[in-house]
Amino acid sequence: MADHLTRITTALAVGIVAVIAAVISYRHAYELVRTHGETGLTARLVPFTVDGLIWAASMVILDASRRKQGVPALAKWSLAVGIVATIGANVAHGLNHGPTGALVSAWPALALVGSFELLMMLTRNATSSAGTLGQPDPAEPASTESEPDCTKVEQTPKQAVLADYVASLNGPGKPLSQRALADRHGIDRRRVKQIISTVEHTS
Incomplete structure (x- = not known):
């Protein structure tokens, strides 16, 4: 019960941080895109493509982990490019206020990426725990269902020959x-x- 409660509260905390960081990071990216020539719907949608790429790549990586398969190279590259893009956009947004402003502006993007990866980690761990339920514990003795077969007395060659001959x-x-x-x-x-x-x- 305590472990279950810990996982729930951890997921809630990470989720709240991720939502807040996503809102701030989106606002920074939106303002950056708007000040560099894009307006209207385009300016509002471009930031979604960055964070959406991170989401899509992370989902592919999570799916590969659950299936115990190798992670596609494209997913790794897409995740890396998305992280660089979202951090870069936030840093660029705060550069007008100097190095400190750039760091402050970059923090929401870092918090977003970190929180998102923590959520993926929680999901992977939960999946792994669910997958191990029902599997026999290596430390426990084997099931006794097969014991009757193991306790059967093997026939001697003489008994085997006699049995086959009488049957024939x-x-x-x-x-x-x-x-x-x-x-x-x-x-x-x-x-x-x-x-x-x-x-x-x-006879």
Whole structure:
């Protein structure tokens, strides 16, 4: 219960930080795009393409992780380009106020990327935990369902030969020959003769 509550509160905290950082980062990128020649709908949509690229690449990486497959190179490059673009846009927005202004302006983008990756990490961990449920613990003893098979007493060569020979006597065809029994059980024909002679004497 405590672990579940911790995960929920952590996800909420990270989600809130991500939303706040996304709003501020979008505003910085929007103002930067507008001051560099774009207006109207274009200026409003361009910032979404940056953060949307980060989202899409992260989802592909998350899907590959859940499927236990290799991460596509395009997803890695797209994530890296998106991070550089969003941080660069925020830094450029604050450059008019000097190095300190650039750092302050870049912080929301860094917080957004960090929060988003933390959310992905939480999702991956939750998926991994769910995947391990129901799997046997290596430290626990194996199931006893297969124990009856393990406790079966193996037949000796003599018993095996006798069983096959008696079964062939009761079958529709001819009884198995000494050669066939010897080949089947890998023993000498003389030994087979001695074994089946006990049956012939008692029949």
